[in-house]
Amino acid sequence: MFERVNRAPDDPILGLNEAFNADSRTEKVNLGVGVFKNEDGVTPILDTVKEAERRLLQGETTKSYLAIGGDAEYGRQVQGLLFGSDHNIISNQLARTAQTPGGTGALRIAAEFIVRQLDVENIWVSDPTWANHGAVFRSAGLTVKPYRYYDADNQCLDFAGMLEDLETAGSNEAVLLHGCCHNPTGIDPTADQWQQLADLAERRGFVVLFDFAYQGFATGVDDDAEGLRTFAKKVPELLVASSFSKNFGLYNERVGAFTLVASDRSVADDAYSQVKTIIRANYSNPPAHGAKVVTTILADAELKAKWIQEVADMRQHIHGLRKLMVETLKDLGVEKDFSFIQAQNGMFSFSGLTPEQVARLKEEHGIYIVGSGRINVAGLSSKNMRTVCEAIASVL
Incomplete structure (x- = not known):
């Protein structure tokens, strides 16, 4: 019976993540799935989360x-x-x-x-x-x-x-x-x-x-x-x-x-x-x-205050990446005005890149973004910024 079941299309975001994981290139960059990454490309565990888990481990009495x-x-x-x-x-x-x-x-x-x-x-x-x-x-x-x-x-x-x-x-x-x-x-x-x-x-x-x-x-x-x-x-x-x-x-x-x-x-x-x-x-x-x-x-008032600061640190990191991306594209001589990226909020930017340009970024440069042109800015870092911006400049 299962032979009658047609293959489903890949998920536009998580399917992209699977393709990224299968890519053997060492310089690849994943800007598709929406996760925050630090300067080392790691999605960190917050310090407040670690402290909360420590308390839970010590005090937990049931898994009911x-x-x-x-x-x-x-x-x-x-x-x-x-x-x-x-x-x-x-x-x-x-x-x-x-x-x-x-x-x-x-x-x-x-x-x-x-x-x-x-x-x-x-x-x-x-x-x-x-x-x-x-x-x-x-x-x-x-x-x-x-x-x-x-x-x-x-x-x-x-x-x-x-x-x-x-x-x-x-x-x-x-x-x-x-x-x-x-x-x-x-x-x-x-x-x-x-x-x-x-x-x-x-x-x-x-x-x-x-x-x-x-x-x-x-x-x-x-x-x-x-x-x-x-x-x-x-x-x-x-x-x-x-x-x-x-x-x-x-x-x-x-x-x-x-x-x-x-x-x-x-x-x-x-x-x-x-x-x-x-x-x-x-x-x-x-x-x-x-x-x-x-x-x-x-x-917990103390833990909550520390968490609010951790959120602020992540937010400010993303704001800094937006600013750096706009500056780097400009320094590379890109004529298109990307200043709108700096004015946007949160993890994502609607870049305006076409599906064809998105495909070229993936095939030619190992830069993975969603087909709509959505970029997860929070997946960038100062270490990979120039590589990504050079790739974008080459496909514009």
């Missing part, structure tokens, strides 16, 4: 199952990061959080909840968006519709186009928004634009889903929640899929969260009961270790 929604204290800490510990959403107990296997798991739970309980058939996503969004949403039964986001000619946000498209989104549809550090463009709305989007969402009444995977990588841990908190003031019901892969460096621990916000405590309880039925039929209950690490750090 967690509840369907995971650890309650983890949920409280997630909500504090998202909304601020003194927010009325928390004091009035309007939010419910389920611990999930990564941000991707949270997105899938959100998608199934939207389809099963809200009778939503369509979800609007930015054009472009993370390569896996479409697959996750379609697998849950949603039809994916694009809204304008990126102005390729000017390397900026097409906010007028975004507003025009979302003005047509109905109350029986959902809209996905990137909380910060938009993937793949690195371009985020301003404070005023977030306010306009929140006003539009209130007026149109569509379901709002935030994908919040890079908190702390744009400006700061609290500053990066500005868009979400602006919406929380205007829209009484929200869904949030968040992840700690990047800002805690817990990539392979798969630490995520699905958070539901309602206008009433009892409504939140009823809705969350349905979320738990979705989880039970999917992975039953979440893995424990990574979430315990996050909880240990966030619940």
Whole structure:
């Protein structure tokens, strides 16, 4: 029977990683998969994570199952990061959080909840968006519709186009928004634009889903929640899929969260009961270790302060790489203006390189980036910067 099964196409990101690993060239550079690397090309374990794991190892007494929604204290800490510990959403107990296997798991739970309980058939996503969004949403039964986001000619946000498209989104549809550090463009709305989007969402009444995977990588841990908190003031019901892969460096621990916000405590309880039925039929209950690490750090004032500094160090490192990339390309005599790279946020840059140029970078230089032209700036270093920029210059 299996002979009738056709081979699936490679994943545009993880498949690229497999091709990179099979490449025997010593000067190859992987700028495809979204992981942070230090100057030595290593994805480090944060010092606060090591300390939290040490404490857990000493105090751990069981490996028993967690509840369907995971650890309650983890949920409280997630909500504090998202909304601020003194927010009325928390004091009035309007939010419910389920611990999930990564941000991707949270997105899938959100998608199934939207389809099963809200009778939503369509979800609007930015054009472009993370390569896996479409697959996750379609697998849950949603039809994916694009809204304008990126102005390729000017390397900026097409906010007028975004507003025009979302003005047509109905109350029986959902809209996905990137909380910060938009993937793949690195371009985020301003404070005023977030306010306009929140006003539009209130007026149109569509379901709002935030994908919040890079908190702390744009400006700061609290500053990066500005868009979400602006919406929380205007829209009484929200869904949030968040992840700690990047800002805690817990990539392979798969630490995520699905958070539901309602206008009433009892409504939140009823809705969350349905979320738990979705989880039970999917992975039953979440893995424990990574979430315990996050909880240990966030619940300890000293560890949390050290973690915030570690996030700042990663953020500043990426900002420095953006600046160096722009300067190096300019020094190499590249005529195209790449200054937009320095103005973008987070790990990724939408470079504007064509699929043909991307293919040449891979074949001729061993430089691996996603076919859309998305570059993981956090995969660069001062050691490989000139090599990468020379390769880019050669294919332009």
